[in-house]
Amino acid sequence: MQKVMFLGAGSMAEALIQGWIEQEVVNANNIYISNRLNYERLDSLSLKYGVNILQKKEQLFDADLIVLAVKPKDGKTAMEAILPFIDENTPILTVMAGISMSTISDILGDRPIARVMPNTSATIGMSASGVAFNEYVSEEQKKRYYQMLDAIGIVIEVEEDKLHAVTALSGSGPAYLYYLLEAFETVGTEFGLSKETVRTLMVQTIAGSAAMLQKVKEEPDVLRRKVTSPGGTTEAGIRALQDHHFNEAIFQCIKSAEARSRELSKGE
Structure with a gap:
């Protein structure tokens, strides 16, 4: 080239x-x-x-x-x-x-x-x-x-035609993860941790989780269940996510981005 x-x-x-x-x-x-x-x-x-x-x-x-x-x-x-x-x-x-x-x-x-x-x-x-x-x-x-x-x-x-979905998922995906990290930093500082400490912990957690998905070749729900002990802290957190319709929020996030990509293709 x-x-x-x-x-x-x-x-x-x-x-x-x-x-x-x-x-x-x-x-x-x-x-x-x-x-x-x-x-x-x-x-x-x-x-x-x-x-x-x-x-x-x-x-x-x-x-x-x-x-x-x-x-x-x-x-x-x-x-x-x-x-x-x-x-x-x-x-x-x-x-x-x-x-x-x-x-x-x-x-x-x-x-x-x-x-x-x-x-x-x-x-x-x-x-x-x-x-x-x-x-x-x-x-x-x-x-x-x-x-x-x-x-x-x-x-x-x-x-x-599938690029609309790719745009919504991986194209915009980094912004969603950064937004998630912002939320982690906010709540972490409310518990007295420094912003730098929260960021160090959560960046490594995200990186480690991605590496697990790449290396162990297990489904996300399998890996999630391995972390989620009955009656434990993770289960309590997952339940709160479910109570606040976490899956629905993610679905609407991706659906809205995909729809906007289609609107742009029509010049809207």
Whole structure:
């Protein structure tokens, strides 16, 4: 991969840039970044990672891959703006939530498109990504996309329609876990523990639980029951979660995010 050009320079673009550079998938000298108005952000990323700032749209003709990383609401305008400046065969990698490949093709024409939903853990090579390809992506291009995405975590190919669920689960998932950690920190400090102590304990607890799921290959409910002694503290906590409709809250969380992804795909 020679020149990779980013349209959009937000948190997801930065996650990919950092992951690819640190994993030596793409050289920083071959990465170009752009956004609509925030030049301070571009200068910051250029200084931090050694990437180039796209000086003029004509440079897009030299792109070997264009990454669409703008906000979904700005996607149509951004694509229309670059259309006169891109080769008809340049492949597209899009991380815009909810924007379908057919919508992109309607604006940019028929070309190889990979639609991926990573998460911000890509910055440390720990993303959980879902990817879908259109019919113009060759097997050789697929291998290259997998190489790029494997470098920032794990990647699973799904049908494009299922990316709405992937977005709601793993795409937004880190935010849900951080939100959970915020709650742990709040209640822990109420019991007199320092915020740092609570964070250290709970980060290791989350990491250890994830490692158990990966290594022992047992179902979550089996592992849960092994921790939950009859009449013990864990059972009391689980009962409180059940009384406060924890499962229903999680269901509504994922359902709302998935529905919003579908709304975005319709331009709503």
